[in-house]
Amino acid sequence: MIKLTKINKIFADKHQSFHCLKDIDLSIDQGEFTVIAGPSGSGKSTLLNIMGMLDKPTSGNYLFDEKDVAQFSSNKLADIRRDKIGFVFQAYNLMPVLTALENTEMIMEFSGVSKKERKQRAIETLEAVGLGEFKNRFPAQLSGGQQQRVAVARAIAAKPLLVIADEPTANLDSQSTESLLDLMVSLNEKLGITFIFSSHDPRVIERAHRVIHLQDGKVMRDEQLADMSAGHPQAAMSS
Amino acid sequence: MIHKLALRNLLRNKRRSSLTSVIIVFAFSMMILFMGLSDGGHKAMIDIGVRMGLGHIIVQHDSYSDDPALQHLIAEPEQLIAQIKQQHPTLTALTISGVQPNKESQVSAIADQKAIIAGKTLAQFTNDQHMQRLSGIVIGETLAKNLEVRIGDTVTITAKPASGADLARSAFMVAGIFKTGLHELDTFWAEVPLTSLQTLLEVPNYASQIALYSQANPETLAITTQQLKTSFSVYDVQPWQTAAPELYSAVTLDAAGMYLLMLIVYVVVAVGILNTVLMSTFRRQKEFGMMIALGSRASTVSKVVLLEAVYLSAFSLSIGLALGLWGHYHFATEGLNFKEVFGTAMEAGGVLLPEKFYSILDTSKLTLSVLFVFLLTIIVTLIPAIRAGHRSPLAATQDA
Numbered sequence: 077m078i079k080l081t082k083i084n085k086i087f088a089d090k091h092q093s094f095h096c097l098k099d100i101d102l103s104i105d106q107g108e109f110t111v112i113a114g115p116s117g118s119g120k121s122t123l124l125n126i127m128g129m130l131d132k133p134t135s136g137n138y139l140f141d142e143k144d145v146a147q148f149s150s151n152k153l154a155d156i157r158r159d160k161i162g163f164v165f166q167a168y169n170l171m172p173v174l175t176a177l178e179n180t181e182m183i184m185e186f187s188g189v190s191k192k193e194r195k196q197r198a199i200e201t202l203e204a205v206g207l208g209e210f211k212n213r214f215p216a217q218l219s220g221g222q223q224q225r226v227a228v229a230r231a232i233a234a235k236p237l238l239v240i241a242d243e244p245t246a247n248l249d250s251q252s253t254e255s256l257l258d259l260m261v262s263l264n265e266k267l268g269i270t271f272i273f274s275s276h277d278p279r280v281i282e283r284a285h286r287v288i289h290l291q292d293g294k295v296m297r298d299e300q301l302a303d304m305s306a307g308h309p310q311a312a313m314s315s
Numbered sequence: 316m317i318h319k320l321a322l323r324n325l326l327r328n329k330r331r332s333s334l335t336s337v338i339i340v341f342a343f344s345m346m347i348l349f350m351g352l353s354d355g356g357h358k359a360m361i362d363i364g365v366r367m368g369l370g371h372i373i374v375q376h377d378s379y380s381d382d383p384a385l386q387h388l389i390a391e392p393e394q395l396i397a398q399i400k401q402q403h404p405t406l407t408a409l410t411i412s413g414v415q416p417n418k419e420s421q422v423s424a425i426a427d428q429k430a431i432i433a434g435k436t437l438a439q440f441t442n443d444q445h446m447q448r449l450s451g452i453v454i455g456e457t458l459a460k461n462l463e464v465r466i467g468d469t470v471t472i473t474a475k476p477a478s479g480a481d482l483a484r485s486a487f488m489v490a491g492i493f494k495t496g497l498h499e500l501d502t503f504w505a506e507v508p509l510t511s512l513q514t515l516l517e518v519p520n521y522a523s524q525i526a527l528y529s530q531a532n533p534e535t536l537a538i539t540t541q542q543l544k545t546s547f548s549v550y551d552v553q554p555w556q557t558a559a560p561e562l563y564s565a566v567t568l569d570a571a572g573m574y575l576l577m578l579i580v581y582v583v584v585a586v587g588i589l590n591t592v593l594m595s596t597f598r599r600q601k602e603f604g605m606m607i608a609l610g611s612r613a614s615t616v617s618k619v620v621l622l623e624a625v626y627l628s629a630f631s632l633s634i635g636l637a638l639g640l641w642g643h644y645h646f647a648t649e650g651l652n653f654k655e656v657f658g659t660a661m662e663a664g665g666v667l668l669p670e671k672f673y674s675i676l677d678t679s680k681l682t683l684s685v686l687f688v689f690l691l692t693i694i695v696t697l698i699p700a701i702r703a704g705h706r707s708p709l710a711a712t713q714d715a
Contacts, residue, residue, distance in 0.1 A: 121712065125709060125712060128608075129708075130608055130707075130708040130709050130712065131709055150613070151612060151613075154607065154610050154611065154612055154613075154708075155610065156610075157608065157609065157610040157708070158609065158610020158611070159610070161610075163608060163609060165605075165712060169601070169605045171320070171602065171605075171606075172327070172602075173319075173320060173323035173324055173326075173327055174319070174320070174323070178316070178319070181316070182316060182609070183609050183610060185316045186609070186610050186611050186612070186615065187610075230609075242712065
């Protein structure tokens with residue numbers, strides 16, 4: 077699904093430059109539950125941003141579904157993000173003026189899903205993440221854990237191939253973290269959605285099937301902790 | 316969804332949205348109010364101006380403007396008036412510089428009983444003339460004081476007749492004294508029957524000017540003037556704007572003041588909307604980035620920002636329009652008593668405005684103003700909206 081070849085990312089201004097990612101070679105298959113681990117400043121978020129097509133590499137080649145991402149226009153990239161990728165951000169990033177239900181519906185509306193269908197799918201997804209009774213609440217009326225669950229619901233409601241989550245448990249307590257991880261593992265196992273996390277939280281790392289260790293912008297270690305072909309359905313959902 | 320987002324974002328910062336709305340409502344309603352009063356004032360100025368003897372259209376001898384001598388009079392004015400009325404039946408005609416008393420009352424303010432502070436109007440006096448041996452004269456209040464004459468006194472007019480003979484004299488009885496409040500009229504103006512003046516000047520069946528009056532709107536009047544110029548090209552046909560440049564300047568200057576006010580209102584609306592949109596978009600960079608990151612097209616984000624401005628503008632303009640029209644209705648029916656409000660009557664362009672005048676709203680001007688303000692809203696919001704749509708999706712990952 078994802079193939080990165082010699083990916084480099086350099087942040088530069090007039091006075092200085094910072095080589096954030098150095099010659100990253102990486103492949104992630106459909107249905108994987110992968111954590112990118114590493115200390116702060118190791119390049120985890122930058123790598124996720126590039127894989128999520130939020131940012132462009134300075135050099136290197138990125139193939140998504142065997143297509144060269146560099147060839148896509150900004151609108152095409154937006155369409156791919158909308159239809160194939162779900163995002164869960166560290167700071168939840170919900171629209172504060174929309175209810176949990178409306179936040180969950182939002183991406184589907186961008187995709188042109190009918191009102192009836194998107195509402196039904198949003199309610200089902202919110203119930204799946206345990207927030208059915210909170211669907212009409214605004215983000216400010218929900219706890220951090222609940223908001224992150226809404227963010228997960230928003231990410232998966234449009235049935236993406238891939239969910240990218242940047243330190244999704246960083247702002248959550250232990251109970252909320254376990255609950256969220258259970259949910260994501262369950263979605264990975266039941267629906268075959270590919271999950272890629274960035275995290276240095278050991279509770280997240282121990283649930284992953286593959287851990288890619290980054291340090292100073294380089295892949296230091298790539299650990300396969302579980303046999304992907306054994307436990308997970310290979311047929312991912314498509315939009 | 317984008318409508319919901321736009322509306323809720325407006326309500327998100329109620330204080331800012333309300334403040335902007337109040338400013339627009341106030342500015343727009345005031346603009347409508349002043350627009351109506353200004354147009355009403357102009358109409359009053361023009362009406363009074365022409366009723367003081369100017370006429371909406373003046374027909375005179377080709378050379379009369381340059382040399383107002385007795386050699387440059389209109390011969391057979393009645394015949395000319397008949398021709399004009401045949402072509403333009405809605406026009407009311409009056410020969411002036413010498414008055415036809417029974418016709419004058421239809422059009423002239425001096426013939427109005429309200430302007431007469433002592434005695435009778437020329438028409439009333441003339442109708443009772445069988446009891447008098449002299450023709451009547453109606454003169455201004457200051458002129459009467461200067462001449463030290465009262466009702467019933469005799470004044471003598473001395474003039475050099477058209478024949479070039481020695482000075483001719485004719486006595487007139489002071490029939491009435493008028494007061495218009497206008498220095499020019501009250502000090503230097505007197506009216507006598509046309510036939511008496513024609514006899515005195517030995518120009519029977521001649522008149523210096525024909526003043527034409529019309530109820531038509533300015534556009535129709537301009538067309539009529541043009542048609543008269545073509546049909547009666549041997550005469551000098553002037554619209555009131557040319558015949559009374561002082562009045563026209565006053566109206567134009569006042570209209571310019573109104574346009575300046577409108578410009579100020581447009582700027583207030585534009586700045587108000589722009590301020591709200593800029594503040595709102597500046598604080599929501601991360602949200603826009605998030606929408607883009609989640610797959611929203613740039614145009615969708617831009618639409619949300621544009622819709623916010625459109626809703627704010629539409630709401631504020633509706634309230635402003637309702638308030639402005641309410642104010643206009645009040646002044647259109649009750650009138651504005653200028654003297655009561657400002658303690659003095661207003662003179663403009665040599666014309667004393669009536670103490671009370673009425674608001675008049677030009678529907679097309681009002682419609683254009685509403686549309687222009689609405690368009691302005693979209694124009695000033697366009698750049699912030701486009702910029703919001705082109706936020707980097709990376710903004711979603713950054714701290715707010």
